Amino acid sequence: MDKTLKNWNNSLGPKLLEKIQISIERRSFLANSLKAAAGLVILPSMPSLTGCTPDTNQEQLVATQPWKTFAAVQQQLFPNDDNGPDAKNINATVYLKFVLDAKDTDPDDREFIVNGIDWLDELCLKQFNNRFSACNSTQQKNSLSQIAKSDAGERWLSYLLLLIFEALLSDPVYGGNPDGIGWQWLEHQPGFPRPPTNKRYMDLT
Amino acid sequence: MSDFDVCIIGSGAGGGPVALQLATAGYNVVVLEKGPFLKRDDFYKDEMACCRRSVYTPQLSKEMHVIEDYAGKNPNGTYNWNSESTYDSGWDFWNGNMVGGATNVMSGFFYRMKPEDFRLKSEFGPIKGANVADWPISYEQLEPYYTLAETLVGISGKAETHSFAEPRSTTDFPYPPTREHPVTDLIDNGCYEMNLQPLRTARAILPHAIDNGRRGCEYSGYCGSYGCSSGAKGSSREALIMPAIATGKCEIRDRAKVIRIRSNQKGKATSVEYIDKNGVTQHVSAKIFVVACQAVETARLLLLSSDSMHPEGLGNRFNQVGKNLLFSAGGSGYGEFVYKEMDNSLAQELKARGPFINRGLQDWYIIDDKQFGPRMKGGTVDFLLRHPNPIARANSTKWNDDGELVWGSALKSRLKQAFTDALSLRFEIFCDWLPTDDCFVSLDSSTKDKWSTPVAKIRIGYHDHDIKVGNYLLDKTKQVMDTMGTTNIRGSVSGTPPQNLQAGGCRFGKDPKTSVLDADCRIHTAENVFVTDGSWIPTGGSVPYTWTIYANAFRVADIIKKQL
Numbered sequence: 001m002d003k004t005l006k007n008w009n010n011s012l013g014p015k016l017l018e019k020i021q022i023s024i025e026r027r028s029f030l031a032n033s034l035k036a037a038a039g040l041v042i043l044p045s046m047p048s049l050t051g052c053t054p055d056t057n058q059e060q061l062v063a064t065q066p067w068k069t070f071a072a073v074q075q076q077l078f079p080n081d082d083n084g085p086d087a088k089n090i091n092a093t094v095y096l097k098f099v100l101d102a103k104d105t106d107p108d109d110r111e112f113i114v115n116g117i118d119w120l121d122e123l124c125l126k127q128f129n130n131r132f133s134a135c136n137s138t139q140q141k142n143s144l145s146q147i148a149k150s151d152a153g154e155r156w157l158s159y160l161l162l163l164i165f166e167a168l169l170s171d172p173v174y175g176g177n178p179d180g181i182g183w184q185w186l187e188h189q190p191g192f193p194r195p196p197t198n199k200r201y202m203d204l205t
Numbered sequence: 206m207s208d209f210d211v212c213i214i215g216s217g218a219g220g221g222p223v224a225l226q227l228a229t230a231g232y233n234v235v236v237l238e239k240g241p242f243l244k245r246d247d248f249y250k251d252e253m254a255c256c257r258r259s260v261y262t263p264q265l266s267k268e269m270h271v272i273e274d275y276a277g278k279n280p281n282g283t284y285n286w287n288s289e290s291t292y293d294s295g296w297d298f299w300n301g302n303m304v305g306g307a308t309n310v311m312s313g314f315f316y317r318m319k320p321e322d323f324r325l326k327s328e329f330g331p332i333k334g335a336n337v338a339d340w341p342i343s344y345e346q347l348e349p350y351y352t353l354a355e356t357l358v359g360i361s362g363k364a365e366t367h368s369f370a371e372p373r374s375t376t377d378f379p380y381p382p383t384r385e386h387p388v389t390d391l392i393d394n395g396c397y398e399m400n401l402q403p404l405r406t407a408r409a410i411l412p413h414a415i416d417n418g419r420r421g422c423e424y425s426g427y428c429g430s431y432g433c434s435s436g437a438k439g440s441s442r443e444a445l446i447m448p449a450i451a452t453g454k455c456e457i458r459d460r461a462k463v464i465r466i467r468s469n470q471k472g473k474a475t476s477v478e479y480i481d482k483n484g485v486t487q488h489v490s491a492k493i494f495v496v497a498c499q500a501v502e503t504a505r506l507l508l509l510s511s512d513s514m515h516p517e518g519l520g521n522r523f524n525q526v527g528k529n530l531l532f533s534a535g536g537s538g539y540g541e542f543v544y545k546e547m548d549n550s551l552a553q554e555l556k557a558r559g560p561f562i563n564r565g566l567q568d569w570y571i572i573d574d575k576q577f578g579p580r581m582k583g584g585t586v587d588f589l590l591r592h593p594n595p596i597a598r599a600n601s602t603k604w605n606d607d608g609e610l611v612w613g614s615a616l617k618s619r620l621k622q623a624f625t626d627a628l629s630l631r632f633e634i635f636c637d638w639l640p641t642d643d644c645f646v647s648l649d650s651s652t653k654d655k656w657s658t659p660v661a662k663i664r665i666g667y668h669d670h671d672i673k674v675g676n677y678l679l680d681k682t683k684q685v686m687d688t689m690g691t692t693n694i695r696g697s698v699s700g701t702p703p704q705n706l707q708a709g710g711c712r713f714g715k716d717p718k719t720s721v722l723d724a725d726c727r728i729h730t731a732e733n734v735f736v737t738d739g740s741w742i743p744t745g746g747s748v749p750y751t752w753t754i755y756a757n758a759f760r761v762a763d764i765i766k767k768q769l
Contacts, residue, residue: 078612166596
């Protein structure tokens with residue numbers, strides 16, 4: 001459904017909601033993940049997801065699991081390639097933790113995103129005798145390509161990409177896009193006034 | 206003794222005009238609004254707040270709709286319909302749940318309907334399978350209120366003479382047009398080359414400050430989908446509710462979810478029951494009630510307001526509540542002005558963000574083309590820049606043309622290209638969404654919201670004629686896009702409803718058996734209940750509804766004043 005949404009968006013444009021995408025990804029992804037997870041052993045490693053703020057330091061955060069693995073996946077998805085910032089530059093992992101910690105994040109979404117790491121690690125342990133973060137770059141690319149062939153894996157990656165885009169292009173007040181690095185790279189002119197720290201979206205509801 | 210003279214349920218385009226006019230006239234008014242009271246200083250240009258998270262609309266896990274979509278035809282000719290909760294599909298049908306409603310987040314391109322729109326059936330004849338009807342009022346009766354809205358809402362524009370220009374009682378708009386983007390010159394040239402007449406689109410946006418504290422537009426380029434930070438946008442909150450409060454006669458109760466309207470043994474409404482922001486059930490009585498919750502939710506509330514005098518729901522004696530729901534038919538598309546294929550100075554000009562495009566075409570508002578068919582109703586084409594939302598834009602790049610997920614350096618190249626290679630000029634086509642028996646609101650028997658009340662079920666069938674007319678306009682628009690010099694032109698027409706353009710469901714008319722409201726927008730069977738959102742509209746016109754909703758609500762306010 002997510003794939004067709006791209007065409008749908010293109011055809012209908014602003015007459016339809018733009019925020020539809022995250023919800024559709026969420027629900028479809030969840031449904032698919034439950035099917036996919038039926039044949040897998042899910043490692044019991046649900047992390048503590050408290051205490052993150054946009055000020056959290058990316059370096060310190062990625063020294064611990066599961067953030068180390070998340071960071072490695074994000075770096076493959078949004079690499080350092082001399083074409084704009086990479087995942088690290090945009091604080092993608094800090095931003096991901098911010099989303100997972102947010103009160104309004106659906107608990108099912110949160111669990112699914114985290115379980116995806118276990119799924120990926122399980123695949124890598126089986127094929128390369130290493131967790132994803134300890135695999136070399138070729139092995140990492142290989143494993144991501146493999147999971148992308150399943151509906152749930154593809155949607156997991158799709159969801160992580162969406163959160164990378166949010167880290168790249170949301171206002172820096174949310175912890176990503178430091179100093180507007182993403183806007184500058186894509187020559188995007190932000191609107192004004194920009195949200196102050198006491199008027200982030202979660203402060204309005 | 207009633208608590209208030211008038212109780213208004215909903216504070217958007219239907220509620221605001223009534224609140225202002227009656228409060229100004231000295232009546233005691235209360236407005237019950239389900240959403241929060243966000244003020245001007247709560248609105249920032251923040252894509253997360255406007256569009257990525259549920260801030261201006263409810264969380265679908267707590268408040269959802271059920272959509273019934275077409276699912277094939279049976280051998281006997283009947284249709285199958287597939288029901289799905291919007292929580293499962295993610296297809297959100299809410300539009301701005303806050304004081305001021307969806308007008309807070311509108312783009313504000315405003316059109317009047319035309320005299321022919323008020324008499325569609327007698328002007329163009331019946332269409333098989335469509336419940337086309339003439340309105341019980343004429344354009345001439347609504348015209349003074351279109352004009353009043355120009356001043357009170359704050360509509361800027363320039364009156365122009367053209368084939369389908371609506372009659373005006375004033376020579377021009379009270380405010381001149383907003384500043385325009387350089388691409389308008391290219392649009393104009395393309396249109397002139399085809400002997401078409403590009404029209405300046407009116408906008409509910411002030412080009413300069415006015416004396417009630419609203420500032421002029423600051424041209425940040427973030428308008429549609431975003432709340433206005435300057436007060437220039439003519440939202441119901443900014444233009445009408447705030448002045449109504451300033452009279453001292455209007456009280457706003459936000460986060461107040463109305464559960465039902467209660468009636469006495471004579472069938473007259475006496476009070477509404479609502480749940481307040483603390484979760485406590487409250488009641489408020491009034492002499493007059495005005496329902497303005499937007500089309501779908503208005504029908505739902507009336508259906509939920511059943512009692513011994515209104516066993517099928519308030520105003521539903523002849524099973525008409527929720528029927529003949531309307532959206533806007535048509536489609537959309539875009540073409541690209543590629544920067545590297547033009548002079549560098551022009552490219553730099555086109556990269557400007559902030560000013561509006563303000564251009565539309567109504568050359569085909571009525572189609573008189575013998576090759577296409579008999580004279581028939583056509584529509585409007587509006588040109589616009591895509592909403593700036595960069596996250597949504599980036600997210601659309603992650604699938605390639607084969608539907609495969611792209612990541613890594615390939616994705617970054619696509620991103621860079623999508624953002625920097627060209628100016629994407631969008632167009633939207635507005636045609637009548639013909640009223641049919643396959644597009645209506647009912648109550649879902651099993652799905653309930655967080656207040657344990659049945660949610661609205663919306664069947665979204667459409668008439669094939671809508672697609673036919675939409676495609677006629679699409680073909681014409683693609684020629685215009687090509688002539689003005691855009692490339693990579695794409696567009697489509699579909700029967701998928703734009704959920705932000707709702708009307709109908711409680712049409713007004715002379716016959717109680719085929720309408721819910723009388724010509725005054727009063728429920729036939731409840732003399733003190735009026736409906737003033739877009740629900741009353743029997744046929745949709747080929748323009749966005751908002752100006753017409755505003756105008757009619759001003760008209761009904763005058764009627765209520767006489768009744769009080």
